[in-house]
Amino acid sequence: xxxxxxxxxxxxxxxxxxxxxxxALSVTxxxxxxxxxxxxRDIDVKEGRxxxxxxxxxxxxxxxxxxxxAADISIIEQNFDxxxxxxxxxxxxxxxxxxxxxxxxxxxxxxTREQAQVLATNGGVVLKIGxxxxxxxxxxxxxRVIFNKVPDNLRARPTLSVSIIGxxxxxxxxxxxYLTPGLGWKADYVALYNESDAKxxxxxxxxxxxxxxxxxxNAQTLLVAGSPSQADGGANNYRPxxxxxxxxxxxxxxxxxxxxxDYYLYPxxxxxTIANLQTKQVSFLDVxxxxxxxxxxxxxxxxxxxxxxxxxxxxxxFSTSAHAGLGDQLPAGILRFYMRDKRGDPQFIGESxxxxxxxxxxxxxxxxxxxxVKVHAVVEKRTRIATFDWQTDMRYELTNALPxxxxxxxxxxxxxxDASIKAESQKSIxxxxxxxxxxxxxxxxxxxxxxxxxxxxx
Amino acid sequence: MYSTPRVCAMLGLxxxxxxxxxxxxxxxxxxxxxxxxxxxxxxxxYRSGGSINLNGxxxxxxxxxxxxxxxxxGRSRLRFEGVADGIEPASAIVTGFPGGVIEKNxxxxxxxxxxxxxATLGKPxxxxxxxxxTGKTERLTGTLVSDAGGVVFESEQGIxxxxxxxxxxxxxxxPVSGLSARPTLSVEVRGxxAESRQVTLxxxxxxxxxxxxxxxxxxxxxxxxxxxxxxxxxNSNGVGFPSAHTQVVAxxxxxxxxxGEVEPIDIGAPILAxxxxxxxxxxxxxxxxxxxxxxxxxxxxxxxxxxxxxAASLQDIAVTANKVQQExxxxxxLYRVPDRTTLASRQWPAANRSRCA
Numbered sequence: 165x166x167x168x169x170x171x172x173x174x175x176x177x178x179x180x181x182x183x184x185x186x187x188a189l190s191v192t193x194x195x196x197x198x199x200x201x202x203x204x205r206d207i208d209v210k211e212g213r214x215x216x217x218x219x220x221x222x223x224x225x226x227x228x229x230x231x232x233x234a235a236d237i238s239i240i241e242q243n244f245d246x247x248x249x250x251x252x253x254x255x256x257x258x259x260x261x262x263x264x265x266x267x268x269x270x271x272x273x274x275x276t277r278e279q280a281q282v283l284a285t286n287g288g289v290v291l292k293i294g295x296x297x298x299x300x301x302x303x304x305x306x307x308r309v310i311f312n313k314v315p316d317n318l319r320a321r322p323t324l325s326v327s328i329i330g331x332x333x334x335x336x337x338x339x340x341x342y343l344t345p346g347l348g349w350k351a352d353y354v355a356l357y358n359e360s361d362a363k364x365x366x367x368x369x370x371x372x373x374x375x376x377x378x379x380x381x382n383a384q385t386l387l388v389a390g391s392p393s394q395a396d397g398g399a400n401n402y403r404p405x406x407x408x409x410x411x412x413x414x415x416x417x418x419x420x421x422x423x424x425x426d427y428y429l430y431p432x433x434x435x436x437t438i439a440n441l442q443t444k445q446v447s448f449l450d451v452x453x454x455x456x457x458x459x460x461x462x463x464x465x466x467x468x469x470x471x472x473x474x475x476x477x478x479x480x481x482f483s484t485s486a487h488a489g490l491g492d493q494l495p496a497g498i499l500r501f502y503m504r505d506k507r508g509d510p511q512f513i514g515e516s517x518x519x520x521x522x523x524x525x526x527x528x529x530x531x532x533x534x535x536x537v538k539v540h541a542v543v544e545k546r547t548r549i550a551t552f553d554w555q556t557d558m559r560y561e562l563t564n565a566l567p568x569x570x571x572x573x574x575x576x577x578x579x580x581x582d583a584s585i586k587a588e589s590q591k592s593i594x595x596x597x598x599x600x601x602x603x604x605x606x607x608x609x610x611x612x613x614x615x616x617x618x619x620x621x622x
Numbered sequence: 623m624y625s626t627p628r629v630c631a632m633l634g635l636x637x638x639x640x641x642x643x644x645x646x647x648x649x650x651x652x653x654x655x656x657x658x659x660x661x662x663x664x665x666x667x668y669r670s671g672g673s674i675n676l677n678g679x680x681x682x683x684x685x686x687x688x689x690x691x692x693x694x695x696g697r698s699r700l701r702f703e704g705v706a707d708g709i710e711p712a713s714a715i716v717t718g719f720p721g722g723v724i725e726k727n728x729x730x731x732x733x734x735x736x737x738x739x740x741a742t743l744g745k746p747x748x749x750x751x752x753x754x755x756t757g758k759t760e761r762l763t764g765t766l767v768s769d770a771g772g773v774v775f776e777s778e779q780g781i782x783x784x785x786x787x788x789x790x791x792x793x794x795x796x797p798v799s800g801l802s803a804r805p806t807l808s809v810e811v812r813g814x815x816a817e818s819r820q821v822t823l824x825x826x827x828x829x830x831x832x833x834x835x836x837x838x839x840x841x842x843x844x845x846x847x848x849x850x851x852x853x854x855x856x857n858s859n860g861v862g863f864p865s866a867h868t869q870v871v872a873x874x875x876x877x878x879x880x881x882g883e884v885e886p887i888d889i890g891a892p893i894l895a896x897x898x899x900x901x902x903x904x905x906x907x908x909x910x911x912x913x914x915x916x917x918x919x920x921x922x923x924x925x926x927x928x929x930x931x932x933a934a935s936l937q938d939i940a941v942t943a944n945k946v947q948q949e950x951x952x953x954x955x956l957y958r959v960p961d962r963t964t965l966a967s968r969q970w971p972a973a974n975r976s977r978c979a
Contacts, residue, residue: 251783273753288901
């Protein structure tokens with residue numbers, strides 16, 4: 165049980181709004197397994213000190229974030245009862261109290277009722293029957309145990325209880341707000357690539373998951389794209405770095421979506437029920453005929469030499485700009501690519517994770533390894549020129565088994581900034597001090613070779 | 623490991639008919655079983671060579687089902703029963719609705735003894751208690767008060783815990799709604815008018831794999847050889863795919879493994895009938911643990927599906943002499959089995975082999 169004392173609770177007092185009779189739930193879900201639940205219901209308040217119980221709260225509620233607002237009450241303390249109603253707890257709470265035991269004769273089925281006092285439940289149940297002490301079912305014979313009542317603070321489901329002082333008796337509308345993990349959302353995208361005109365159709369879906377242990381009936385749902393920071397407790401904020409950066413150029417355009425500070429909001433149109441253990445998807449994007457570029461990419465680490473040729477990555481890039489793009493910002497999620505086969509059925513060709521992407525960005529997504537386009541990178545020679553001066557000769561052999569020519573973006577990484585290119589068979593672009601880049605054309609069913617000499621200090 | 627889910631599934635068949643009877647706000651309709659199936663199997667991405675690991679299929683498949691639905695006008699909730707247990711709900715695509723799809727849901731709660739108890743919580747239930755000697759059954763009407771680590775029942779006689787008395791006790795439940803026996807995907811759609819339509823449901827599912835096996839026969843002079851290749855398919859899902867158009871895709875496609883993502887799933891659980899401490903006078907003294915209460919963690923979602931999907935042992939291998947056709951699919955290769963094939967569920971273990979060269 166957690167007890168929170170309220171300091172300055174009068175600050176929460178609100179003027180009573182006009183209310184409807186039923187319960188109204190609104191749920192705001194953030195992308196990092198965190199949600200704000202606002203639960204408005206009518207409560208019956210007596211005058212004076214009392215305890216009010218809120219059942220059907222999230223099973224993973226963070227009780228320290230809970231706050232209750234209602235007219236003419238002041239809050240003394242808040243408890244989150246995790247004392248669940250189990251047979252063991254029932255017996256434990258009955259220590260010192262009377263229970264009824266019904267002995268059942270196994271031969272005849274005849275019942276004998278007796279009153280007993282529970283003395284202890286340590287390891288086994290010790291009872292006092294009349295002036296004798298007995299261990300419950302020590303002989304293994306059937307004995308029914310009947311309790312008179314369920315102790316007040318034992319519950320079948322986690323319950324938040326609040327001790328308040330009511331200024332006057334009556335029904336009033338109360339709003340309980342709290343944060344809870346167990347509710348989360350992400351985006352899922354479906355992209356159908358049309359090879360003949362190099363265009364994609366993209367559908368975006370928000371995917372809500374609820375594993376909080378509670379069902380939220382008819383909840384007004386709002387999704388927030390962006391990652392609010394949490395001081396502690398909440399979700400695990402660690403995210404492993406992306407293996408390959410998908411964002412080529414970040415966008416600078418603004419959309420028409422509603423914003424909350426620096427985050428974007430995605431309200432769901434209708435009230436919806438988010439059942440426990442449910443995955444729910446709602447559409448938010450449907451764009452057709454966006455130009456997309458298909459290419460190949462190969463990245464080689466410094467002094468990377470391979471025994472066997474390695475497949476180039478198959479890359480699809482497109483824009484999220486309003487002109488010739490998706491025309492929307494994209495919440496983080498997974499984009500799945502499909503392509504039609506010869507019979508016209510869409511087939512899955514790979515997926516890629518994207519981060520929160522502003523509108524107007526250029527995305528370049530790797531869907532997998534190209535079957536027919538391979539690169540063989542070899543360190544041919546390392547020569548010492550001076551004490552701290554080395555020359556490295558690299559050879560890259562590119563092969564293409566496709567019946568059309570392809571362009572492979574070849575990136576030599578790990579140049580540190582002190583490596584300079586002394587000679588190369590084709591002009592490179594130094595996209596950063598770290599990386600040299602070549603766009604190598606490989607003819608249909610053919611080969612291409614690229615050589616480069618680097619001079620470095622080590 | 624498999625006995626429990628199977629028992630649950632049988633229970634589901636017995637009660638299944640009663641479950642759909644409840645009235646629901648949006649009209650609830652059941653899609654007909656698939657009339658056409660397309661299954662495209664992808665290899666386990668990190669299995670380099672060698673044969674399929676039948677104890678844990680790491681590959682996946684794209685499944686497209688064509689189903690007929692009888693849509694009313696207006697908003698309705700359409701249920702697709704019997705999708706693969708390994709379904710990745712986020713990947714589901716439904717097409718063929720002119721009025722559009724409002725939302726898609728996958729309820730992970732399957733009909734199981736524990737789900738039945740949870741659904742009956744706070745509602746009337748009948749307790750059946752039988753005297754072993756006489757065979758007489760006493761029926762006691764009451765309410766299910768708790769199912770949090772042990773079942774507590776309240777009747778006019780008082781409060782009792784299930785199966786703590788040493789007598790044979792069980793519940794007889796009233797029909798419940800919203801629990802299905804088999805993995806189910808449902809969509810909320812808006813129908814423009816009442817009509818029957820063919821719709822397509824496509825999704826990715828775990829628990830598949832395929833491998834190519836080559837046989838080289840050297841000629842007598844040792845200077846040439848005949849090369850034959852076989853495609854072997856495997857399915858560890860509880861759902862079979864009868865006479866499906868089957869393809870396999872060669873090449874490594876990128877998959878994003880769920881990094882810290884929650885996929886709620888409930889694989890079904892037995893009724894927990896825990897009682898109070900039941901030590902007797904002949905027990906050894908036991909060590910006292912400080913925290914014996916029900917831990918908050920035990921309320922969280924059960925572990926993900928992957929574990930339950932493992933351990934499908936596939937033994938029989940069906941051999942067909944189909945010649946597989948190859949075509950280009952972007953940067954991948956697609957091999958099509960020309961005739962329809964049946965990819966049976968793990969209950970009738972089968973790996974299909976098709977000749978490819």
